[in-house]
Amino acid sequence: MNWASRVKVTAIRRLYRSERRGLLDEKSLLDVGWVLYALCEDVVTAVTAIHLGEVPCPECDQPLQRKNIPAPTEAQRTALLRAQHRVGWFHCEHCQSRLLWQDCRDALRKKPRCFDCNRLLKKSGAKLRCTACDKSWEVKKYRESVSRRVLLPCPHCKQRLRKPIFEHQHSFGGRERLPEERKYLCSKCKGKMIRKSSSLTCSSCGHSVRWRSYKKSLKRRDETLACGNCGCEFRWQEWRRKGLRYGTGNPSPAAEFLEQWPKCTTTRQRMMQIDVLIQAIHGQGALAPVFIEGTKESIRQLLDELAAK
Ligand SMILES: [Zn+2]
Ligand SMILES: [Zn+2]
Ligand SMILES: [Zn+2]
Ligand SMILES: [Zn+2]
Ligand SMILES: [Zn+2]
Known part of the structure; x- marks a missing residue:
């Protein structure tokens, strides 16, 4: 393809x-x-x-199924x-600017403001300092806090806005996530593996592995797929x-x-x-x-x- x-x-x-x-x-x-x-x-x-x-x-273009991952169901x-x-955008309730929540975060990352009084912070070394309220944050902590906060200033009018609800519900990230309900196959007998807290146990032969090492091995494994239709192999x-x-x-x-x-x-x-x-x-x-x-x-x-x- x-x-x-x-x-x-x-x-x-x-x-x-x-x-x-x-x-x-x-x-x-x-x-x-x-x-x-x-x-x-x-x-x-x-x-x-x-x-x-x-x-x-x-x-x-022949669809091939990866090893250890059962063919997907229609559901x-x-x-x-x-x-x-x-839809990810919304309007600032004060100035009506059209915004993404990400814009509010980006603005603070570029020009950090005090979380309390909203004034611009001064950078000194690895710290950000508000001269008005005499508070300071480490740059790294400040950035982390920006990603967590639900009240941030509008990048245009600087009035505080509440994070719109839909932003809490993003379901797909860029990382490869393993959905809870997905069924895993036993490496010994190809039976169904059931997850119980920190381990996976095969429902037919009882073979058991730690969940974490299983997940790691899935990532590590350099899987080769062979196409039965044209005979080519790829990683x-x-x-x-x-x-x-x-x-x-x-x-x-x-x-x-x-x-x-x-x-x-x-x-x-x-x-x-x-x-x-x-x-x-x-x-x-x-x-x-x-x-x-x-x-x-x-x-x-x-x-x-x-x-x-
Ligand atoms: Zn979004
Ligand atoms: Zn605004
Ligand atoms: Zn302040
Ligand atoms: Zn088994
Ligand atoms: Zn092929």
Whole structure:
């Protein structure tokens, strides 16, 4: 398989501009739409491989199942791809700026402010100091605290804001997570391993391993996958390294686009579907650079522009 290439910032901007003028041309709409479609396929493929162990052969696309991870059920697939998508942005209740919670955090990391009085902190050595309340924080502790706090100042008006609820519920991180309900197979007899606090025990032969060493061995193992269809062999870790870029973030907007895009029959429907995806990407910082080619700033600027229209 070949990973799809990204859409250029300019192509998206041109599309929205021509829409605003009522001059949307079908060809550029389809061009952008199908590139996004290919990218959505890659996102779903990568997430499915990373979370459920189903990896397409790099030569012939034949889906292969990783060792020790049972083939995913339809229910697992649905749970993974249809996770309720939450739009990540909100409005500051004081100045109405459109924000991501991440913006509030980034602003404090760039220009630290006192958690109590909101004044700018002065850096002295490894410490940050508020001259007004005579409090100080170690830089590292301060940063950690920024990630944990539920009240942070708005980067624009500096009034304190409460962390929006949806930010507490992010379900997919970039790291490979092992869901609790996933069943593990015994290395001796391929029976089902049951997890009990800190160990895994095989339900058929009784073979038992410590959970932690099992998890470590899964990571360490340089797994080779052999394709029965074309005969090629490849290393999972190598596949994963490339796939991880696409397998970050919540895949549900991508899954949704894959389902809806082919059903669109009019220019309007197609533009709307692209817009839904773009807005979802905007809400999810992590996905933007996967879909759109440009610097972090230029992508963000484009998405803000589109959101403000
Ligand atoms: Zn978010
Ligand atoms: Zn504000
Ligand atoms: Zn202070
Ligand atoms: Zn066993
Ligand atoms: Zn193959």
